Amino acid sequence: MMFTPKRAVAVVGLAAAALVATACSGGTSEPAGSGDAAAPSGGTITIAAPLALTGSAGSVGLEVRNGAELAIEEINAAGGIGGRELVLNAQDTAGDPAQAVQVVSSMSRDADTIALLGPLLTPEVAAVYNSIAETGIVMIPPASLGAIPGVEGGEFNDWTFRVNQPLQYVATPLIVKAIEETDAKKVTVLGLSDNPTNKEIADWWEEGAKGAGVEVQRIDFPNATTDFSAIATSIAPDSDVIAFSTLPSHTASLTALLRQSGHKAQFLGETAMLSHEVWDNSGGATLGAFAYSPFLPDANDRAKAFTEAFTEKYDLPPSLFSALGYESIYLIAEAADENVTRDSLREGLSTLSGFEGVTGTLGYDGSGDVLRGEIPFVHIIDGGGVEKIGEIVPENAG
Structure with a gap:
């Protein structure tokens, strides 16, 4: 069975339950940056994860990575995206903005990489914020919740999509x-x-x-x-x-x-x-x-299935950060088309709404901060x- 973009079918848990979430798409203006026009050239699609895996926030990065790996396993078991498997390339930034710049720069040069899951901390996100727009690659910071210096009123560049609930x-x-x-x-x-x-x-x-x-x-x-x-x-x-x-x-x-x-x-x-x-x-x-x-283990059917699958795989219950890593990968899969490019992924995310995920119903009004309703x-x-x-x-x- 092939994972069908624009119809997020989650194959989750031991029962491999198919859970459908629809998303509404529409037109969008051209971004300031320019992503790759062609689809990834290889037989796989890479999602790069520049995460703090060590240092004072290292535990959070590991939790995000675990959730992302589970989502990729499920999507690949369902046939991948357009018949191609997803690969997660996780590298340690240690929570250091300077190291994040180096890691993100290297990852962004890989033509088979369609998106960045990370960096983790807001200072790291701020350090790479301008460069990812210039390169033209989607960035989903899974845990960032603080204000980004120079970003006023949530007016982000066209390539940034935060999934954690911003604390501001x-x-x-x-x-x-x-x-x-x-x-x-x-x-x-x-x-x-x-x-x-x-x-x-x-x-x-x-x-x-x-x-x-x-x-x-x-x-x-x-x-x-x-x-x-x-x-x-x-x-x-x-x-x-x-x-x-x-x-x-x-x-x-x-x-x-x-x-x-x-x-x-x-x-x-x-x-x-x-x-x-x-x-x-x-x-x-x-x-x-x-x-x-934003995440409760029993909030909805998808959250329950994710909790069961995560606990089975890792022998511990998922945290919010595991759920955000998992959610981020499914957002990418939902927004992608079968010939996914960096540009088409950005467009798909920018018009995403009504996505029923493990952290609630969410979407984006253009790019920037995720939109949710009431938060537990x-x-x-x-x-x-x-x-x-x-x-x-x-x-x-x-």
Whole structure:
């Protein structure tokens, strides 16, 4: 059976269930860059994955890669795209923007590569943002959620399609929801002083909390910090909510220290809080933490089938980041035509709407940030999974 583009047939799990999601297509203007006019020349189609597989975000990159590999296995089992198999070429950027530039430049020169799954972190995405438009290759950053410097109002270039829910549209609703749930009077916001993305997220949370009329303590520290004891002891003991705009390694260490010291505050995080690394390395200290997650294992039939297949393959449940890697590959397959080129893929993604995926119903209005409706407001349950306890509405809700 051949995978049919424009009709995303997911062969998922042991039952190999066929699940159909339609997408509406229309005309689009020509992009500023120019992709390859010809289809990939070889017998396979390559999706390049410049991901942080080591470093402070390495666990997230590995989770994305695992989800992407499962999706490619399923699509190839169904016949590939136009009869050609997909190949994932994953290379490590270590989360370093300079290394991301080198890796992306090399990958983009391969004529058989039709898209980039990555980079992972927003500073890396910013570093390659202009070059991918000049080269003319689709970039799907699977985890990036911060603002891109120089991109105003979500007006991205024609080649960039983010799939994670951008925090700039949910930051204020998220922290206001946490304050309402806890009747908080004081909030501590943690950020990274030398990471523009995490610093900006912390800014949004600080502004949102102040707007809700609560007292705010703000603490920033460098990304290279490894001893968190001074930071933990400097957090106000009467804080009702502690909001983490930090990377998984920081969050794991700090949440463990805070619980060991007896701090009872409600933890709040963005999607990095949901990484398996945070749960495992904190010793379960994030139990009950608030976050938001476009992915819930039992949200719909596709999510259930994906969860079953992923758990069977890797012997652990999927995280949000595994789901985003998986979703990204199916978005590519859905948007591709049988003679897929970089240009035709860009056009297909730019007009995609109503795609029923494992992270909800989504699409794009041109390029840029994904459009979704309401986003689950969740807390972390025993074992590191999540449970929906409410909803928040993004400011760019589709």
